[in-house]
Amino acid sequence: MKKKLLLFWALALGLIGPALAQRNLTGRVTAAEDGAPLPGVSILLKGTTTGTVTDVNGDFRLRLPTNEGGTLVFSYVGYVTQELALGAQTVINLSLATDTKTLREVVVTSLGIEREKEALGYAVQSVKGEDLTLAREVNIINSLQGRVPGMQLSQAATGAGGSTRIVLRGANSLAGTDNNALIVIDGVPMDNTNNRTPGRFGGIDYGTGASLINPDDVERIDVLTGPNAAALYGERAAAGVIMITTKKGTQKQGIGVQYNANATFETPLILPDFQNEYGQGVGGQLPTSTDGTLNIPRNIESSWGPRMTGQSVRDWTGQVRPYEAQPDNIRDFFRTGQTYNNNLSLNAGGEKATFRFSLGSMNNRGIMPNSSLDRLNFLARGTAQITKKLSVDAKANYIRQSSFNRPNLTDNPDNPMYGFIYMPRSIRLDDLRTFEDANGNPVTWAATGVDPNNGFPTSRRQNPFWSIYKNTNEDLMNRIIAFASIKYEFTDWLNLQLRAGTDYYNHRMEERTATRTLFESSRDRAKYVITNHNVVETNADVLLSFRKKFGDDLTVSASGGGNIRLSKFEEVGAQTAGLNVPNLFTIANGAAPVPLYGISERQTNSLYASGQVGYKDYLYLDVSARNDWASTLPRGNWSYFYPAASLSFVLTDAIKLDQKVLSYGKLRASIAQVGGAAQPYQLALNYGLGLPHANQGTGAIRTQLPNVDLKPQITQAIELGADLRFVNDRFGLDVTWYKKNTFNQIFTPPISATSGFTSTVINAGNVQNQGWEVALRLTPLQLESGLKWDVQVNYTRNRSKIVSTGAGINNFFIGNDRNVTVAASPDRPFGDFRGRGFQRDPEGRIVVDAQGLPLIATQDVVIGNYLPLWQGGLNNIITWKGFRANVLVDMRMGGDILSLSNIFASENGNAAATLAGRAEWYAGTGGILVDGVVANADGSFTPNTRFVDPEAYWRRISTQNGAVAEAFVYSGTFIKLRELTFGYTFNKTQLKRLPFTALGVSIVGRNLALLLNNLPGFDPDVSSYNTGNVQGIESTAFPSTRSFGLNLTATF
Amino acid sequence: MIACTSNFEEMNTDPRATTSISPDLLFTGALRSGTLNWDLYQIGQNLHADFYCQYFANNAPGFQTDRLETNPGWLATFWNNYYSNFIINTQEAIRLASPDPRAVNKVAQARIWRAWLFHRLTDYWGDVPYSQAGQGVNGSQTPEYDTQESIYRDMIEELREAAAQLDPTQPARYGAADILYNDNLERWRRFANSLRLRLALRMSNADPAAAQTEVRALMTENRFLASNADNAQMVTFTTGQFINRNPLAILFNFNEFRVSKTMVDLLTELNDPRLPVYAAPVPNSNPPRYAGLPNGLNAVQLGQPANARENFSQPGPPIRAEGAPIPVLMFDEVCFLQAEAVQRGWGTGDARALYEAGIRANFQRRGLTDAQATAYLAQPSVQYNGTIERIITQKWIALYPNGFEGWAELRRTGFPALQPWANPGETNGLMPARVRYPPSEQSLNQANYEAAVARQGPDLPTTRLWWARR
Secondary structure (H helix, E strand, C coil), X not given: CHHHHXXXXXXXXXXXXXXXCCEEEEEEEEECCCCCXXXXXXXXXXXXXXXXXXXXXXXXXXXXXXXXXXXXXXXXXXXXXEXXXXXXXXXXXXXXXXXXXXXXXXXXCHHHCEEEHHHCCCCCEEEEHHHHHHHCCCCHHHHHCCCCCCEEEEEECCCCCCCEEEXXXXXXXXXXXXXXXXXXXXXXXXXXXXXXXXXXXXXXXXXXXXHHCCHHHEEEEXXXXXXXXXXXXXXXXXXXXXXXXXXXXXXXXXXXXXXXXXXXXXXXXXXXXXXXXXXXXXXXXXXXXXXXXXXXXXXXCCECCCECCCCEEECCCCCEEECCCCCCCCHHHCCCEEEEEXXXXXXXXXXXEXXXXXXXXXXXXXXXXXXXXXXXXXXXXXXXXXXCCEEEEEEEEEEEEEXXXXXXXXCCCCCHHHHHHCCCCCCCHHHHCCCECCCCCECCCCCCEECCCCCCEECCCCCHHHHHHCCCEEEEEEEEEEEEEEEEEEECCEEEEXXXXXXXXXXXXXXXXXXXCCCCCCCCCCEEEEEEEEEEEEEEEEEEEEEEEECCCEEEEEEEEEEEEXXXXXXXXXXXXXXXXXCCCCHHHECCEEEEEEEEEEEEEEEEEEEEEEECCCEEEEEEEEEEXXXXXXXXXXXXXXXXXXXXXXHHHHCCCCCCCEEEEEEEEEEEEEEECCCCCCCCCCEEEEEEECCEEEEEXXXXXXXXXXXXXXXXXXXXXXXXXXXXXXXXXXXXXXXXXXXXXXXXXXXXXXXXXXXXXXXXXXXXXXXXXXXXXXXXXXCXXXXXXXXXXXXXXXXXXXXXXXXXXXXXXXXXXXXXXXXXXXXXXXXXXXXXXXXXXXXXXXXXXXXXXXXXXXXXXXXXXXCCCEEEEEEEEEEECCEEEEEEEEEXXXXXXXXXXXXXXXXXXXXXXXXXXXXXXXXXXXXXECCEEEECCCCCEEEXXXXXXXXXXXXXXXXXXXXXXHHHEEECCEEEEEEEXXXXXXXXXXXXXXXXXXXXXXXXXXXXXXXXXXXXXXXXCEECCCCCCCCCEECCCCCXXXXXXXXXXXXX | CCCCCCCHHHHCCCCCCECCCCHXXXXXXXXXXXCCCHHHHHHHXXXXXXXHCCCEEECCCCCCHHHCCCCHHHHHHHHXXXXXXXXXXXXXXXXXXXXXXXXXXXXXXXXXXXXXXXXXXXXXXXXXXXXXXXXXXXXXXXXXXXXXXXXXXXXXXXXXXXXXXXXXXXXXXXXXXXXXXXXXXXXXXXXXXXHHHHHHHHCCCCCHHHHHHHHHHHHXXXXXXXXXXXXXXXXXXXXXXXXXXXXXXXXXXXXXXXXXXXXXXXXXXXXXCCHHHHEXXXXXXXCCCCCCECCCCCHXXXXXXXXXXXXXXXXXXXXXXXXXXXXXXXXXXXXXXXXXXXXXCCCCCCXXXXXXXXXXXXXXXXXXXHHHHHHXXXXXXXXXCCCHHHHHHHXXXXXXXXXXXXXXXHHXXXXXXXXXXXXXXXXXXXXXXXXXXCHHHHHHCHHHHHHHHHXXXXXXXXXXXXXXXX
């Protein structure tokens, strides 16, 4: 079978040229199940090298050297091979039946090498292009959600162009810079770093490289979850690799044209859980003004007022109107988002060359008004067989993405959600639509101060419409991802490949804060930042491959080569606090311009080798080794070596077993090590230059103590797995157990600032991840009528443990936000939340003060951890004739979330939870009775009996910076209806009178419902920050969206 | 080819930084950063000392320090910057200038600056790392804490030595990089002596004998700041970056604090013409009305309409002006220090004249006339009456808005009487005696932290500092 596949590729590449022919055969090969044409079927005259492959329509044309009979062998991956004895016919139409046991599945592994899955001693998960394009996620990575065991995705709810954190088998590294999986496209790594990460006080998520990939160009994605699979990619493979293979042209007649159109519509999936009974005010009351009208003082920024019953009040606009709840004042702000995708591809190929050209456009108008994201993808790919021995393969992908007004994140008045969290429940959204008054000042419901310099109003409570119409941002990305490779086949068992690939982009970003913006602190309350990122990741590699069969039983393959990786990031820009001419956004107009410059550059040279010995097609041993030379480590330590080995044993090929019981069985084991280098510029004691004062330059020593003796960090991993299929493959189980430790971590722990430095860079620590990945494949139903129901279950269970954080470091600080620190501590899982709890008596009861209000503990304790216990996905695929329906549900069990929005909204009485006890308190019949105890003078405790004002209670436990964080930690457990698709593919008969060779339509729904959620008002599945190690904190999060779409694919 | 590493070291050299630097750049940086950029001015000074001495009161409901609760994060940031920026860069300037005997003034000026920096630090916390501080490169990453007593003794010694070291004949000078005194060595000498006088008097209760000896020597030498022209103050500008501007001008925009009731009430009671300088009228009040905000209000109280921001006075325009200088040590304070020295019998002179000179000098720098000062001084409630209370009360008014010194002198002398805090906080409603160490010290420098706490007393805001013992 393997031979056959090799031959197939040989044929596909046109290695075997036409011979003198005496007989012409034509025909078409179709799939038995639905009559669809099968392109790429290998057809071979048995015992010879004469053959061909079918084109995109399933058609073939074959010249036979003689008129004599013989046997034609039709083979195709995934289908049962058929042999056909030749008679006198010249036309052959044949249908191939699906091979339910697709044993010889080919997967893409390190360096883009295609390998048969059965020979691999480690886990690889593959997702095919159709699953990805059907989902119609703008960011293709998001369509992997729920489909790959071992993978944890955290999506930032920042619209179509947002980033996604991809963690495979748990976070390895305390440093947080290298826990994201490496993305490799067609064997060449791409830059997927998030160059500008939002922090706790706002910022914009500009997305990462992966979000730019055109899903229509993707053939398949193979996820190498463990470092075992990826030792050959070096340090970045320690976090796992996502291998993306793009489409190539196929050998066919004429030009194939495929058009794909898609429209999706988005609405908010979940909005804050706010009460609608009490309005703006304090103490349950509103003051009466001199004219007898109830008055709402503008300085009151909370919903602790009286019950809204439509009573007449004078509000912030000066009008006397009914005091009424505005239940939809957040929902009405958003619009229905729209995304349109159009993709046209041309596909041509002859015996000597193939070509594919694809033009994709994506136009998105997100749910936030006044925002857009437009992407153009242009891809050309060609392969050519120059001589019998020399072939070339080259690709150029140009991407242009322009975006206007990406949402601002977290605790920042430019984040509209921040505005809504603080906006009292009686504020009418329509009153705010005019966001600028006649004097050019912002309109806001809140009280404003006055800037003495110019009389401009000031406040932190900005009108959300000002946020999105005046304080805009804009960015433009021009990117080229390209590679070229040549391959020379010395013999059929030895070849040499040279390849160079680059991922280059320029990303220009502008952020504008309009003149007279309430919260900005420059003199004219304007700000402007423009930055340009120039980033390049270039890889050049050489690979010599050998493959030969010795005797009947032994196959040996080996390859060796080297790689040079150059990676450079450069930021050039400027910013100014204040503008001379109002709202003229150019640096030349800056009142106080400052240049911005950043750089990071590194090089890694590598040599590597790998070898495989296969015995009788059922036992395979793989070994690999790599040596890196990394520029970021000191001389003497910059060269480091690491090996890997794996073993695969196909049980069912070794021992003949009853197919009806165990139709396939494979056991695998693997062990690997991966070395890692440091970030640039950590070795020398440096002085940086600061802004001048009084025309004098300033300098300062860097606050990180360098380490002249930095060593590489090491990840060691072992994994054991089994791939078992039963009852003629009706039921399959793929299980992997793994354990992975990262030692000698290079990270920058804090040191006492009294040393003169706030941190140092060291080698220390050991983070362990251990877990299970389970993929279950089941076909509960398969009928003669063609009705088939497939179930795929994915399960991920990762247990993280900080074995050590290094001597003297008990709580390694990962990040913080208001009221919480994210930390790593020995013997704890990664990502503890530390914050304030209630003060408790020795029995654990909450201690209240004399008034009955809870007391707050004075020391931070662990109040949660963001890592989930397990995650799972359940995918149902039902096919019948041309119909295909898909229901994907995924879930997460555990993983805490600290909700800052709920803290803020509890303090100001917006949160639904703050309703309890209000009516009773205002009526004098009750309030909140804290279930706790009062401390007596003698040290004993008696149960609390004092009711308190709910306003006093919530203000006690939810102050902005001094909250009882413990009370706002929620379980992140959720169940989500992730994807629902229903499609129909027309068959050949139906298409006869139509100009199409293939036609499919489908409707798609994504993120349709949170079937289970414990987090009030927010989606536990999205991240407020993005790709860093600070996860599990919800901070005025932008709503996630549900989407519905219509999809059309036509091939001409 | 693959193993070619010849370009690695060059590639891994940060092009934005230098491994060798002039001490001038570090000294200029330490002068400016040590007088606090707006962010550290806010979390270091404004949200602590300025509230604790009741110059200002807080009206941001989410901020807890004015209601006498600790915000460990703010303190940690202030502490971290103090050591890893102000102090180490001053020490680096000393280290880099030391080998050149012609640069002796650079060393001396940086030593004086280092003492100024450290006295503010120890006045906040008490025992702090001093003799082993800032030696992470070749020394300890976990420095021992020195007692406040030994720090004070050493700072006084440093100031004495550094002042003596100043030598106008030596040519290698900071020149314009000296953004405090623009290369005026005589003023540096007077600044050093004036600071020494401040430090010596700070020890008046803790070690009266040593304080007296030191004060006497200084009074005899009598080489202090001699006029407002000698004022040690950091110049700021109306243009440029935030770092170039008056921090209070920026903080004022945040709308998060008001002038305290204590200050407004006292100035009103004394008919003090500085009231319109120190405070702005309540918005829309006609005639202009001044109202101070009580200290210590909690979030619920601040939510009450009566406590609305609009009802209270902002800092006055001259105080919050963008180009207003940041006080370091002013001539008027030196007059009050000398008056106290004479009043204690620790030097010769006319205490009344010195006291009045302090008030006149302060009026002058506030833009008021000498006639106004004369009229003010004629009031029985202002006239010199031979008490420490009168001197310190007027000094407290004069120092505004320098909360570091206002709070320190309140802790030493108990004057002036403050108004009660509205909430008990962590100090039972009393003025804090110090601030807590940042939590990071408990984990990153544990043994030395614990030794300091064992020696000094519990790490609480109520534990008195060495010099505040009475």
